[in-house]
Amino acid sequence: MDAITRIERALNAALDRAGGPGAPPRLAAAMRHAVFPRGARIRPRLCLAVAAACGDDHPAVTDAAAAAIELLHCASLVHDDLPCFDDADTRRGRPSVHRAFSQALAVLAGDALIVAAFETLTVGTSRAPRRLPALARTIARAVGMPAGIAAGQAWESEPSVDLAAYQRAKTGALFAAATVAGAAAAGVQPEPWRTLGERLGEAYQVADDIGDVLAGEAEMGKPIGRDSALGRPNAALQYGVPGAMRHLEALAAAAADSIPPCPGAAELRNLTLSEARRLLPKDMSLAAA
Amino acid sequence: MDAITRIERALNAALDRAGGPGAPPRLAAAMRHAVFPRGARIRPRLCLAVAAACGDDHPAVTDAAAAAIELLHCASLVHDDLPCFDDADTRRGRPSVHRAFSQALAVLAGDALIVAAFETLTVGTSRAPRRLPALARTIARAVGMPAGIAAGQAWESEPSVDLAAYQRAKTGALFAAATVAGAAAAGVQPEPWRTLGERLGEAYQVADDIGDVLAGEAEMGKPIGRDSALGRPNAALQYGVPGAMRHLEALAAAAADSIPPCPGAAELRNLTLSEARRLLPKDMSLAAA
Numbered sequence: 079m080d081a082i083t084r085i086e087r088a089l090n091a092a093l094d095r096a097g098g099p100g101a102p103p104r105l106a107a108a109m110r111h112a113v114f115p116r117g118a119r120i121r122p123r124l125c126l127a128v129a130a131a132c133g134d135d136h137p138a139v140t141d142a143a144a145a146a147i148e149l150l151h152c153a154s155l156v157h158d159d160l161p162c163f164d165d166a167d168t169r170r171g172r173p174s175v176h177r178a179f180s181q182a183l184a185v186l187a188g189d190a191l192i193v194a195a196f197e198t199l200t201v202g203t204s205r206a207p208r209r210l211p212a213l214a215r216t217i218a219r220a221v222g223m224p225a226g227i228a229a230g231q232a233w234e235s236e237p238s239v240d241l242a243a244y245q246r247a248k249t250g251a252l253f254a255a256a257t258v259a260g261a262a263a264a265g266v267q268p269e270p271w272r273t274l275g276e277r278l279g280e281a282y283q284v285a286d287d288i289g290d291v292l293a294g295e296a297e298m299g300k301p302i303g304r305d306s307a308l309g310r311p312n313a314a315l316q317y318g319v320p321g322a323m324r325h326l327e328a329l330a331a332a333a334a335d336s337i338p339p340c341p342g343a344a345e346l347r348n349l350t351l352s353e354a355r356r357l358l359p360k361d362m363s364l365a366a367a
Numbered sequence: 368m369d370a371i372t373r374i375e376r377a378l379n380a381a382l383d384r385a386g387g388p389g390a391p392p393r394l395a396a397a398m399r400h401a402v403f404p405r406g407a408r409i410r411p412r413l414c415l416a417v418a419a420a421c422g423d424d425h426p427a428v429t430d431a432a433a434a435a436i437e438l439l440h441c442a443s444l445v446h447d448d449l450p451c452f453d454d455a456d457t458r459r460g461r462p463s464v465h466r467a468f469s470q471a472l473a474v475l476a477g478d479a480l481i482v483a484a485f486e487t488l489t490v491g492t493s494r495a496p497r498r499l500p501a502l503a504r505t506i507a508r509a510v511g512m513p514a515g516i517a518a519g520q521a522w523e524s525e526p527s528v529d530l531a532a533y534q535r536a537k538t539g540a541l542f543a544a545a546t547v548a549g550a551a552a553a554g555v556q557p558e559p560w561r562t563l564g565e566r567l568g569e570a571y572q573v574a575d576d577i578g579d580v581l582a583g584e585a586e587m588g589k590p591i592g593r594d595s596a597l598g599r600p601n602a603a604l605q606y607g608v609p610g611a612m613r614h615l616e617a618l619a620a621a622a623a624d625s626i627p628p629c630p631g632a633a634e635l636r637n638l639t640l641s642e643a644r645r646l647l648p649k650d651m652s653l654a655a656a
Contacts, residue, residue, distance in 0.1 A: 100513050100514050102513075102521040102525050102532075103525065104521065104524055106512065157475075181451035182452055182523070182524050186446075189446065189477065189481060189517045190511050190518070192481050192482065193481065193517065194511055194512065196485045197504065204500070208496065210496075210500055211489050214486075218489065219486070221482050222482030223387075223391075223394060223398065224385060224386060224387045224389050224395070229390060231471075232393065233391050235469060235475075
């Protein structure tokens with residue numbers, strides 16, 4: 079079964095459980111709206127790829143870890159779109175959850191997705207319960223305080239911002255959790271896998287920065303995107319687009335070089351480099367091809 | 368060490384971890400504001416009392432379970448106070464979290480408290496990891512979907528409400544989790560302990576209904592409180608205050624009678640009955656004494 083099929087099946091199982099007998103129907107629908115139709119599923123695919131490279135001896139555990147990570151990613155998007163944060167009307171071309179339902183249901187959908195992530199871990203590890211503690215701890219750290227997604231988002235409310243901590247927490251933490259959890263799901267010593275996730279998280283951020291600047295150019299005829307308007311740091315504004323591209327390539331190479339010895343190391347190395355290329359806006363990867 | 372000391376120590380440890388090196392200071396402060404100074408701590412005290420009755424052979428596990436339950440209770444209050452729900456300016460006589468900080472930080476404080484609850488469970492069970500799965504599953508079910516606190520809150524956004532499901536989810540679920548988790552923390556078969564929590568949760572709801580009606584009487588000279596204004600069901604409006612008091616007594620008796628055989632059953636029975644009496648507004652327990 080391919081990775082996307084495994085991920086969608088695991089996410090569907092989690093949402094079927096959440097929307098089970100007695101569930102308030104609108105909240106169940108809001109949770110589904112937050113998770114489907116799918117985006118790129120970058121983080122859970124990364125989790126599965128690492129687990130596969132390490133032998134993936136308990137696929138149900140891996141699927142649960144991957145689904146938990148994606149549920150938490152979706153939860154963070156739902157709350158991030160709220161009027162008190164980015165006030166985004168759309169997400170993936172459709173109304174955001176608070177626009178399609180209500181602010182109350184968007185807050186609750188995020189809450190319930192966070193809880194569903196941890197419940198998914200307990201269900202998925204029921205036949206390998208020894209793998210639960212490391213997975214739950216890894217994933218909790220990546221989304222909570224002091225250095226997970228919630229911390230990253232909170233830096234936007236601080237009078238002075240530690241930029242490196244901000245990006246590490248808001249984007250990097252869940253990428254790092256994806257590789258660490260992938261290894262933990264496969265029963266392998268997980269910490270050596272952290273660098274791979276961290277470098278890919280940075281690469282993702284740089285690609286996002288490039289996309290933001292190019293979108294600004296296309297729309298306004300000058301290299302100023304949403305980040306600039308919101309006063310956020312942006313690598314492509316700081317180093318220029320060509321400089322940011324070189325930085326992204328260096329990060330991808332560092333990610334590939336960090337892969338610890340494992341049965342599937344060579345394949346994972348190739349996948350890492352090709353996925354990093356796919357992060358770029360479509361026009362650019364065509365131009366580069 | 369008495370129960371409250373254990374609970375406050377465990378909550379402090381969880382918040383110290385959340386506010387650790389690199390944490391954004393305002394979110395760390397908002398989380399603390401949500402948890403301290405303490406309210407009655409009814410749910411974690413119930414968890415500790417059940418564990419004590421069952422032998423409490425791993426106090427660190429019990430403390431983690433109790434703290435996780437209280438962190439989740441506090442998280443639900445923070446989100447419940449938001450403008451899109453109850454729009455409450457105060458909580459326990461102080462500004463609510465969104466009034467003291469901001470809506471953004473209140474959303475994030477709730478999120479981070481939910482995550483901290485699960486992290487607390489993993490840390491507290493590190494020397495008894497086999498107890499983690501049942502605890503994490505019990506507590507996740509009590510706060511998520513389809514029948515936990517988030518589900519209970521969501522019934523307020525549905526066009527038609529299943530009242531029994533609403534109250535079971537919004538209030539009962541975390542009381543039931545407190546007794547079930549107390550038993551699981553002590554390594555005892557947990558499900559027989561569910562009825563105790565459910566009956567005490569119902570008793571708590573009835574006491575709250577009585578308090579709401581009496582507050583309305585004191586303020587407006589007629590038995591109509593906030594529940595009535597918000598169109599919420601209220602047992603004291605439905606049966607009258609004396610009828611609701613008889614119902615509360617019957618629930619307390621049913622709770623006490625449901626206690627499964629265990630070393631501390633007699634003591635727990637007395638505690639259950641005296642705590643149920645303490646649920647009533649202060650004037651009434653004096654009048655009844």
